[in-house]
Amino acid sequence: MIGEEEVLRVLRDMAGRRDPVPDDVLAAARASIAWRDPDAALAKLTADSARERLVAVRGGGSPRLLSFFGGSLTIDVQATTREGAVEVVGAVSPAVPAKVVLESPTGNLEADVDDEGRFRFQGVAAGSVRLRCEPTEGAPVHTEWVLL
Amino acid sequence: MTGCGTQVAAPRLPRGAMIAFETMAEPENAEVLRAAATGDQKAWESIVDRYANLVWSVARSFQLGQSDASDVSQATWLRLVEHIDAVRDADKLGSWLATTARREALALLRRGGRDVPAGAATDFAGILGAGDDEEPDAGVLRDERDKALWHEFRALSGPCQQLLRVLIADPPPSYAEVSAALDVPVGSIGPTRQRCLGTLRRRLGST
Numbered sequence: 001m002i003g004e005e006e007v008l009r010v011l012r013d014m015a016g017r018r019d020p021v022p023d024d025v026l027a028a029a030r031a032s033i034a035w036r037d038p039d040a041a042l043a044k045l046t047a048d049s050a051r052e053r054l055v056a057v058r059g060g061g062s063p064r065l066l067s068f069f070g071g072s073l074t075i076d077v078q079a080t081t082r083e084g085a086v087e088v089v090g091a092v093s094p095a096v097p098a099k100v101v102l103e104s105p106t107g108n109l110e111a112d113v114d115d116e117g118r119f120r121f122q123g124v125a126a127g128s129v130r131l132r133c134e135p136t137e138g139a140p141v142h143t144e145w146v147l148l
Numbered sequence: 149m150t151g152c153g154t155q156v157a158a159p160r161l162p163r164g165a166m167i168a169f170e171t172m173a174e175p176e177n178a179e180v181l182r183a184a185a186t187g188d189q190k191a192w193e194s195i196v197d198r199y200a201n202l203v204w205s206v207a208r209s210f211q212l213g214q215s216d217a218s219d220v221s222q223a224t225w226l227r228l229v230e231h232i233d234a235v236r237d238a239d240k241l242g243s244w245l246a247t248t249a250r251r252e253a254l255a256l257l258r259r260g261g262r263d264v265p266a267g268a269a270t271d272f273a274g275i276l277g278a279g280d281d282e283e284p285d286a287g288v289l290r291d292e293r294d295k296a297l298w299h300e301f302r303a304l305s306g307p308c309q310q311l312l313r314v315l316i317a318d319p320p321p322s323y324a325e326v327s328a329a330l331d332v333p334v335g336s337i338g339p340t341r342q343r344c345l346g347t348l349r350r351r352l353g354s355t
Binding site: 002003004007008010011012014015016019020021022024025026028029030032033035036042050051064105126127128144145147 | 301
């Protein structure tokens with residue numbers, strides 16, 4: 001009978017061959033330090049409808065509601081997934097003139113907020129995203145990363 | 149209690165390039181973490197190279213497919229970039245990453261509307277494979293023992309398969325990291341490991 005350590009060693013060897021970290025996953029992890037943003041205040045996730053329900057829908061059309069607060073700004077977001085793409089609508093309050101950048105490792109999208117602080121992004125790829133709010137006057141704020 | 153294996157990944161950086169993140173507690177680890185926190189790319193890469201397989205293994209231990217496990221991995225690393233200043237103890241970085249990967253995996257499972265593993269742990273297809281029920285190609289398996297081991301691994305209970313999938317991360321995780329990955333007490337890992345491996349070895353011995 002083979003020993004415990006031997007079994008683990010063979011299983012580890014098999015996992016290394018059968019289920020290695022994919023190259024693109026490793027490359028993305030190595031590149032992720034570029035997302036350091038020490039100059040912007042961090043808006044923390046204060047509410048997430050997906051946390052409140054046991055079974056939520058990813059890709060089922062039911063909107064997910066998220067709220068962030070930080071740097072004296074509140075950012076409310078509604079994310080709706082349809083056929084693999086996400087629509088993100090939101091509002092910054094207080095409503096100040098600002099540019100909002102939706103940042104993601106697959107690419108950034110930009111929008112200006114309207115008079116009521118609202119913004120909208122369509123065709124967002126599912127995955128990790130965060131929002132960077134750049135008020136015309138004042139310091140930038142970025143939200144925590146969320147996996148949509 | 150520390151590592152339970154002897155294998156350590158060979159350093160992937162060119163010799164002398166810089167100090168790499170070490171498996172065991174080393175004062176240099178704090179230095180590497182501090183350097184990474186200031187945006188030092190090489191220091192960051194040495195952390196990623198040390199723990200990428202652990203993060204991946206934790207995601208896969210929750211039976212996530214390639215695409216979901218990729219999302220969890222990315223979310224975990226981005227979370228570390230976001231909170232790198234808050235990780236004070238470099239020697240607990242692996243546990244921090246394992247905890248974060250577990251939470252991201254569970255959150256994704258909830259959002260996906262799939263069953264959380266604790267409720268449906270009987271079939272862990274995909275932990276070592278691509279999510280299919282087929283055995284790996286004969287050419288991939290090194291020999292008959294591999295094949296038998298694979299077969300018996302797949303016959304283990306869900307919790308055993310999950311524990312073993314994390315334990316066989318490369319380099320081998322410490323029990324503190326396994327505890328963080330699975331949210332179980334450190335003291336339970338040794339006995340569970342022994343029981344799961346005992347079952348596996350008995351079945352292998354009887355075939």
